[in-house]
Amino acid sequence: MSLIEMRDIKxxxxxxGTSVHALRGVDLSIDKGEFIAIWGPSGSGKTTLLNLIGxxxxxxxxxxxxxxxxxxxxxDNMRAELRNRAIGFIFQGFxxxxxxxxxxxxxxxxxxxxxxxxxxxxxxxxxLDEVGLSAFVHHRPDKLSGGQQQRVAIARALVTDPFIVxxxxxxxxxxxxxxxxxxxxxxxLNEKEKTTFIFSTHDQRLLGQVERLVRLEDGKIVGGxxxxxxxxxxxxxxxxxxx
Amino acid sequence: MKKWITIAxxxxxxxxxxxxxxLLAIAMGFAAxxxxxxxxxxxxxxxxxxxxxxxxxxxxxxxxxxxxxxxKIDPDRYMFSQEEIQxxxxxxxxxxxxxxxxxQIHISGLVSNGHISTIFLAKGVKPSDDKTIKGAWAAFxxxxxxxxxxxxxxxxxxxxxxxxxxxLKPGTDGVVMASTLDGQMNALDIEVAxxxxxxxxxxxxxxxxxxxxxxxxxxxxxxxxRLVVLLDSWEKTECARNRLxxxxxxxxxxxxxxxxxxxxxxxxKVKGMFDMIFMFIFIIVFIIVVMSxxxxxxxxxxxxxxxxxxxxxxxLKRRGVxxxxxIEGALLGFxxxxxxxxxxxxxxxxxxxxxxxxxxxxxxTSVPLIVNLVPxxxxxxxxxxxxxxxxxxxxxxxxxxxxxxxxxxxxx
Numbered sequence: 001m002s003l004i005e006m007r008d009i010k011x012x013x014x015x016x017g018t019s020v021h022a023l024r025g026v027d028l029s030i031d032k033g034e035f036i037a038i039w040g041p042s043g044s045g046k047t048t049l050l051n052l053i054g055x056x057x058x059x060x061x062x063x064x065x066x067x068x069x070x071x072x073x074x075x076d077n078m079r080a081e082l083r084n085r086a087i088g089f090i091f092q093g094f095x096x097x098x099x100x101x102x103x104x105x106x107x108x109x110x111x112x113x114x115x116x117x118x119x120x121x122x123x124x125x126x127x128l129d130e131v132g133l134s135a136f137v138h139h140r141p142d143k144l145s146g147g148q149q150q151r152v153a154i155a156r157a158l159v160t161d162p163f164i165v166x167x168x169x170x171x172x173x174x175x176x177x178x179x180x181x182x183x184x185x186x187x188x189l190n191e192k193e194k195t196t197f198i199f200s201t202h203d204q205r206l207l208g209q210v211e212r213l214v215r216l217e218d219g220k221i222v223g224g225x226x227x228x229x230x231x232x233x234x235x236x237x238x239x240x241x242x243x
Numbered sequence: 244m245k246k247w248i249t250i251a252x253x254x255x256x257x258x259x260x261x262x263x264x265x266l267l268a269i270a271m272g273f274a275a276x277x278x279x280x281x282x283x284x285x286x287x288x289x290x291x292x293x294x295x296x297x298x299x300x301x302x303x304x305x306x307x308x309x310x311x312x313x314x315k316i317d318p319d320r321y322m323f324s325q326e327e328i329q330x331x332x333x334x335x336x337x338x339x340x341x342x343x344x345x346x347q348i349h350i351s352g353l354v355s356n357g358h359i360s361t362i363f364l365a366k367g368v369k370p371s372d373d374k375t376i377k378g379a380w381a382a383f384x385x386x387x388x389x390x391x392x393x394x395x396x397x398x399x400x401x402x403x404x405x406x407x408x409x410x411l412k413p414g415t416d417g418v419v420m421a422s423t424l425d426g427q428m429n430a431l432d433i434e435v436a437x438x439x440x441x442x443x444x445x446x447x448x449x450x451x452x453x454x455x456x457x458x459x460x461x462x463x464x465x466x467x468x469r470l471v472v473l474l475d476s477w478e479k480t481e482c483a484r485n486r487l488x489x490x491x492x493x494x495x496x497x498x499x500x501x502x503x504x505x506x507x508x509x510x511x512k513v514k515g516m517f518d519m520i521f522m523f524i525f526i527i528v529f530i531i532v533v534m535s536x537x538x539x540x541x542x543x544x545x546x547x548x549x550x551x552x553x554x555x556x557x558x559l560k561r562r563g564v565x566x567x568x569x570i571e572g573a574l575l576g577f578x579x580x581x582x583x584x585x586x587x588x589x590x591x592x593x594x595x596x597x598x599x600x601x602x603x604x605x606x607x608t609s610v611p612l613i614v615n616l617v618p619x620x621x622x623x624x625x626x627x628x629x630x631x632x633x634x635x636x637x638x639x640x641x642x643x644x645x646x647x648x649x650x651x652x653x654x655x
Contacts, residue, residue: 056556056648077560084558091652095553099253104246109557111246156557 001068002029004053009062011048022048024219033194037201040216046200047168054087054166055079084113088157090167094149096141102152103137109160127155147178167199183209251571268535269579272528274586277621279524281614283517294507296380301471302480308497319424322466331470334490340479345372346467348458352421356409365451367458376473388413388437396457398436404448406438413437423463431461444607536572536635544643551643552651561644568643572636576629591616
């Protein structure tokens with residue numbers, strides 16, 4: 001079984017009394033070490049798909065397996081443990097804890113896990129070094145630039161050595177140059193550590209750096225869901241991008 | 244745990260203004276309750292001394308069984324004979340906590356200066372034992388003239404207002420009249436040895452103190468209606484009562500024993516009133532603290548919804564979120580109590596420096612306003628406020644813990 005396995009996943013929301021179909025039967029499998037972009041227009045269901053993969057949401061129907069475990073069968077505490085152990089998150093708005101320094105933010109997932117302070121500190125320092133922020137470990141988020149904050153968020157997502165890192169629009173709040181650097185950094189870490197990266201974006205300029213592109217439209221995968229079609233999908237995206 | 248305390252503390256410091264208002268509410272509550280507790284502690288202390296030493300009630304009073312119910316109707320039957328008095332003294336004074344046991348007789352009648360008469364209530368006491376019971380109290384309310392003495396068996400002490408009404412001064416003579424236990428009228432000459440202030444308007448125009456034997460002779464009896472027992476500490480009162488009651492019962496003496504606080508109506512009433520006021524203040528503080536903490540923590544949950552979502556996404560369990568906010572509430576309680584403690588000590592020091600005084604209702608002289616520092620009560624109050632703040636924070640904390648992770652992350 002793949003690292004992530006989605007079978008006929010549907011997700012409906014109630015919005016002001018009206019049922020909204022965010023995902024309309026998604027089949028997707030993702031293997032360890034992949035570097036995937038979920039691409040599509042606003043409202044296509046990218047965030048919903050990532051939330052389901054990240055085990056912070058439940059599908060309305062269908063089957064979702066993360067690391068071979070069916071997420072809907074897990075209790076809230078078991079899902080929390082799964083997220084802490086196997087999944088890292090990078091958010092569009094960085095979501096760093098404002099009262100903690102860069103180092104303390106990165107230590108946090110390990111401390112939730114119950115790792116000793118000294119071990120958490122060593123691991124966090126090492127991760128911050130990898131993302132090039134050794135000189136900023138004691139800075140609080142409000143003293144860091146957007147790019148630096150997102151690097152802290154990447155270090156935080158990776159500090160527990162997760163199998164999967166989920167990034168929902170990680171570059172949306174960054175300028176173009178920083179966005180490329182952030183995606184490049186994620187790509188380097190993916191190649192070096194074989195951690196699966198799944199990120200959503202609607203920025204076509206970043207798509208050239210991904211090895212697999214999943215295209216979503218109106219809650220359905222219209223390309224890249226099946227790995228066999230991966231190259232064709234990427235080629236079509238390239239043509240699309242060139243226009 | 245240290246990490247969560249750090250986060251909680253930093254969040255308190257981050258929202259300085261809001262936290263300060265909450266801390267101030269807790270601090271004011273702490274100081275109000277603690278200062279009032281200190282005031283009534285001192286008042287109880289004074290009233291206790293006044294009852295045990297001033298009124299001469301001692302710690303325990305032993306009556307023959309039935310005296311309290313029927314003693315007024317048939318006093319002779321329910322009074323202790325000489326032999327019983329001696330036996331009781333022997334048994335009671337064997338107890339390690341007892342300083343002395345002394346017989347007394349309470350009498351009433353008319354006192355006259357030769358021209359006018361008025362009623363009096365008096366205690367017949369053994370002068371040396373009375374001196375022991377009064378102890379340091381004697382210096383607080385000294386007798387003008389001479390105290391009771393064995394050397395002058397007809398010398399009596401008279402309350403200030405009674406002496407004033409009768410125009411009697413130390414060294415002047417008067418006559419007391421009363422019915423004997425057999426119902427015959429009896430009259431004895433007295434000399435006012437000394438004049439004293441009872442401390443109460445209600446008794447200052449009636450009370451007298453007689454030497455025990457002279458009071459007995461006015462009632463034409465050799466009996467006593469009670470024995471007063473002085474202990475080495477008021478805190479042992481209840482234990483000593485049970486012990487002595489059992490010892491007397493074993494010796495075949497059927498007695499009743501009342502404690503000083505049961506006999507001092509004034510103490511009981513004042514204590515009842517102050518306890519009620521204390522409870523009232525306490526409830527107000529309770530409500531203020533709960534509402535302040537619930538409001539502050541509710542705002543904190545609202546502002547930090549995305550933070551909660553992020554922590555949950557990284558694997559923090561629901562109870563971890565509850566714990567985080569509960570710690571913050573408890574920290575508010577702790578810091579507020581510390582601030583309250585400082586406020587309490589400052590006000591206490593100011594009161595000590597100014598030394599204000601006032602005349603309480605029913606009291607004949609002004610008394611100083613003294614507030615005690617009661618460390619044990621302060622510590623209990625601090626623990627209580629910390630727990631209260633923690634519990635008050637649980638409500639918003641539970642709301643935070645129940646938040647859906649996706650909704651929390653999407654919160655703006």
